[in-house]
Amino acid sequence: MDIQREIAATPLWRKYWYVPVVALMVLATYQFKSVMGNASFIVEENKLVTATVQKGNFRVNVRATGVLKPLNIRWVSSQVSGRVEQAFVKAGALVEAGDILMQLSNPELRRELEKARWEFEAKKAENHAAFVALESQLVDLENSVVEAEYSYQSSKLKLDAETQLFEQKNGAVSALDYQRSQLAVKQQMQYWLSQQQKVEKMKANLAATKKAQQARLGLVENNYQRVKDQVAALSVLATTSGVVQQVSLELGEQAQVGASVALIADQHSLYAELQVQEMKVSDIQIGQSVVIDTRSNEIFGTVSRIDPAVNAGMVQVDINITSELPNEARPDLTVDGLIEVSNIKETLYVKRPVFAPRYSKAGLFKVDSDKQFARKQQVKLGQSSVNQIQILSGLSVGDTVIISDTSNYQEHQEVMIN
Structure with a gap:
């Protein structure tokens, strides 16, 4: 026979179990909203770097690194070939014009000198004999x-005596002798x-022979002087x-004609070669003031030359130093340069945020007065300096903005500072 089964009633808590869950979620959302506000991201306060917008004179500077270079530099080269026999100086030595830097040896050249000397002496002797x-x-x-003059005078005296006698016509002198005497005078005269x-x-x-001999002697003498x-x-x-x-040769090395021997620089006349990023060089002009930091002292100068070429993203800028050089200044000393590009009067500026290029629009997070939230603000940026940037619009004096890296929450419009 069939047995009738009783159907048990479903408890209410099983039927509506989701109701308290939803209620709790709504309550949690309300509590989270009351705490977070409109913020969609939480950042840790100890990881933030903030800065306050200021107003005043904004100096636009360009920072660059470089080295000091000598204005007067001279390579000393070898005029003859020879082997380095003795070196008298090393790098860093102070020398005067005419000091011996290096002694070379060339036995063949000395034999040629002796030969040229004997040729010169022989030529002088030959010229003297000639x-x-x-x-x-x-x-x-x-x-x-x-x-010939004496013979002429004698014949003339004889002719004069015979002329007197011939004119007397006493027959002492015949016409034939008189004519012979006349002819003899003419011959002696000729x-x-x-x-x-x-x-x-x-x-x-x-005179011509002397001139020719002197020219030949001069040629031999010039050859002798050349070898000398x-x-x-x-x-x-x-x-x-x-x-x-710098000293380019060492003992025992063979020096060729024109080979560099040493590099000498005047340490009292230096200038600075700065390497400036090509993006910043457009603001630099001749004559702008520059502060050179030698790590121990500061010296002053002006921009004297801007290289027209770009090398590996850098442009060379030469600085003429106008102040007195400190004791540590020497060629190839690494220095930092701060070039003053302009001085903008009464403008807004702030410490330069990360990823905030000049003359651009950027979303900066402006911190609320209670420092609990930061909201993104579109800011128009202007000229930039080494550590600061000009604010053209979007912020006011006293506003605080986050200048550290915000790339992790850049897509959010508001963040909570925890």
């Missing part, structure tokens, strides 16, 4: 002129004149006063 021979010939010709011409020609020849100068150049001398920055 001059003596020509002068002896000139003396002989001059003696011939004197003899001979005397020809001898004088020979003397003049000889003098001209002697080359031997003297084996002693490499400092061409200017200063501090030796």
Whole structure:
């Protein structure tokens, strides 16, 4: 037979179990909303860096690093080839113009000097012998002129006497003898004149020969002097006063003609070479004031040159130093430079936030007065300095903004500071 089963009634708590859960969720949401407000993200206060907006004169500076360089620098090179026999200076030595830096040796060059010297002496002796021979010939010709003059004068005296007798017509002198005497005078006169011409020609020849011999002797002497100068150049001398920055050769090395021997710089006249980021160099102009930090002292200068080329994202800017150099200043000393680009009067500015480029719009989190919440504010940024940036709009004097990294909650409009 069939047994009738009794159906048990379902308890209410099982039927409506979700009601208290929903109620608790609503209560929790209400409590969370009352605490969080409109904030959708929580940040820890100890991880935040804030800054207050200020108003005043805003100095726009560009920071750059670089080194000090000498204005007067000179490479000393070898004028001859030779092996380094002795080095008299090292890097850092103070030298004067004319000091010996290095001694080279070249035996072949010294043998060539000895040969050139003997050639010069031989040529001088040859020239002297040739001059003596020509002068002896000139003396002989001059003696011939004197003899010809005496012969002419003798013939002239005889002709004068015969002329007186011939004019008396007493027959003491025949017409034939008288004519012979006249002819003899003419011959002696012509001979005397020809001898004088020979003397003049000889003098001209002697002068031309002397000039030619002197030219040949000068050629030999120049060769001798050239080799002599080359031997003297084996002693490499400092061409200017200063501090030796670098010595390029060591003992025993072979130096070639034109090879660099040493680098000498004037340590009392320096300038700074700063490397500026290409994005910032557009604000820099010739003549702007610069403060150079040597880590121990500050020196002052002005922008003197801006390189037109960009190298690895950097532009070289030369600084002319106008103040007195401190004791630690020396070539290749690493320095920091602060270039004053402009000075904006009475403007808003704040410490530069992370990821806030100049002349842009950025969402900065403005902290409430109770420092419990921070809301994103669209801010228009202007000129930037090393650590500060100009505020064009969006903030007021006294506003506090977060300047640390906000990339983790940048998409949120409001955050809670815990």
